[in-house]
Amino acid sequence: MKYDIKDAKLKNQGVLKIEWAERNMPVLRNIKKRLEKQKPFKGIRIAACLHVTTETANLMRTLKAGGAEVVLTASNPLSTQDEVAAALVKAFQIPTFAIKGESNKIYYQHLKSTLSIKPHITMDDGADLVSTIHKTHRKLIKDIIGGTEETTTGVIRLKSMAANNVLEFPIIAVNDSYTKFLFDNRYGTGQSTIDGILRATNVLIAGGDFVVCGYGWCSKGIAKRAAGMGARVIVTEVDPIKAIEAVMDGFTVMPIADAAKIGDIFVTATGDINVIRMEHFQKMKEGAIVANSGHFNVELDLDTLRKKSKKKRDIRNSVREYTLKNGKKIYILSEGRLVNLSAAEGHPAIVMDMSFANQTLAAEFILKNAKKLEKKVYKLPDELDINIANLKLKTMGIKIDKLTPEQIEYLNSWELGT
Numbered sequence: 382m383k384y385d386i387k388d389a390k391l392k393n394q395g396v397l398k399i400e401w402a403e404r405n406m407p408v409l410r411n412i413k414k415r416l417e418k419q420k421p422f423k424g425i426r427i428a429a430c431l432h433v434t435t436e437t438a439n440l441m442r443t444l445k446a447g448g449a450e451v452v453l454t455a456s457n458p459l460s461t462q463d464e465v466a467a468a469l470v471k472a473f474q475i476p477t478f479a480i481k482g483e484s485n486k487i488y489y490q491h492l493k494s495t496l497s498i499k500p501h502i503t504m505d506d507g508a509d510l511v512s513t514i515h516k517t518h519r520k521l522i523k524d525i526i527g528g529t530e531e532t533t534t535g536v537i538r539l540k541s542m543a544a545n546n547v548l549e550f551p552i553i554a555v556n557d558s559y560t561k562f563l564f565d566n567r568y569g570t571g572q573s574t575i576d577g578i579l580r581a582t583n584v585l586i587a588g589g590d591f592v593v594c595g596y597g598w599c600s601k602g603i604a605k606r607a608a609g610m611g612a613r614v615i616v617t618e619v620d621p622i623k624a625i626e627a628v629m630d631g632f633t634v635m636p637i638a639d640a641a642k643i644g645d646i647f648v649t650a651t652g653d654i655n656v657i658r659m660e661h662f663q664k665m666k667e668g669a670i671v672a673n674s675g676h677f678n679v680e681l682d683l684d685t686l687r688k689k690s691k692k693k694r695d696i697r698n699s700v701r702e703y704t705l706k707n708g709k710k711i712y713i714l715s716e717g718r719l720v721n722l723s724a725a726e727g728h729p730a731i732v733m734d735m736s737f738a739n740q741t742l743a744a745e746f747i748l749k750n751a752k753k754l755e756k757k758v759y760k761l762p763d764e765l766d767i768n769i770a771n772l773k774l775k776t777m778g779i780k781i782d783k784l785t786p787e788q789i790e791y792l793n794s795w796e797l798g799t
């Protein structure tokens with residue numbers, strides 16, 4: 382078995398952490414039990430490019446239990462948990478190519494190594510696997526029946542490929558399931574982003590001015606959690622509707638050029654490039670802390686910050702100090718890479734449970750519908766999404782009401798009014 386990990390001796394530590402996460406993934410465990418019996422993925426090769434975390438390890442084990450041959454590469458150079466990679470290889474015999482802190486060059490080498498499996502199904506978080514296949518590994522396309530995509534940024538990239546008629550196989554946008562984005566993006570990113578900032582800096586959130594750039598599902602979660610910890614939250618937006626939402630959720634909304642002067646902590650989660658630029662860094666207060674929680678490390682213009690700083694040094698793990706020419710110091714977390722997975726451990730297992738239940742059902746859906754699916758980006762059918770929600774409620778011990786026949790009839794009729 383080929384693999385590339387930091388240190389095989391971390392295996393036992395990784396196994397314990399994977400088991401710890403598994404305790405909080407009851408929906409995935411339930412699906413795994415069924416797949417173990419049915420083995421729907423027998424003979425199917427799956428190449429996955431996901432954050433190498435304890436939760437991902439449980440997804441890989443689930444697919445393997447269902448008969449798949451799986452191989453995993455990191456979807457970000459800084460998000461890998463090395464002990465998890467060691468356990469995947471040495472305890473669970475799942476080939477893994479991931480080392481925390483790997484260079485961009487090694488990141489792409491690893492990605493290409495997973496493609497030597499000649500996948501039938503791809504599983505992406507950010508669409509780097511699919512884009513590499515389309516750019517440099519086109520020979521593989523003939524064997525691929527479909528792929529899944531985990532995150533908003535990846536779905537945007539893949540929809541742009543479909544719109545430009547260059548997408549060569551169907552994709553299930555796992556991100557677009559309600560049981561994914563309403564929970565993982567909002568509560569997962571909300572908590573894990575604050576967790577990353579705290580582990581990196583140990584600053585007090587209460588009483589500070591906390592600027593959140595963007596007001597999508599991830600940013601909504603970050604803003605809510607920062608407010609919950611006592612910060613005064615400012616939101617910046619380009620979308621007028623989201624800006625009104627932020628105002629009515631109780632936040633102050635203003636352009637980043639104005640927020641730059643006020644914030645103690647800044648977090649971007651917009652999915653776009655150069656959201657915080659040199660003109661903003663220059664206006665910031667001495668000691669401002671700046672982090673990104675969006676998928677790619679493009680939201681902070683660090684190239685210009687590097688060029689225009691007279692000095693830089695690492696202060697603590699994940700904290701780099703930049704001294705500007707005017708002597709002001711700015712602190713960038715995790716090199717502008719997603720702070721929740723670089724400085725902390727990503728979203729807790731209890732929300733990844735639903736996300737990865739969606740991934741598993743999406744792979745099964747591709748398998749069952751391969752002949753019918755076109756080269757488009759699809760959402761998982763609502764009944765599967767609802768099925769996951771029902772399973773989750775059951776595992777939480779929560780019962781809900783059912784519509785009475787009379788209520789169903791009322792909803793289906795147009796005659797009854799006032």
Ligand code: ADE
Nearest residue numbers: 432434436437726727728
């Ligand atoms: N994305 C965000 N949190 C994650 C986690 N814990 N595992 C895998 N992918 C993630």
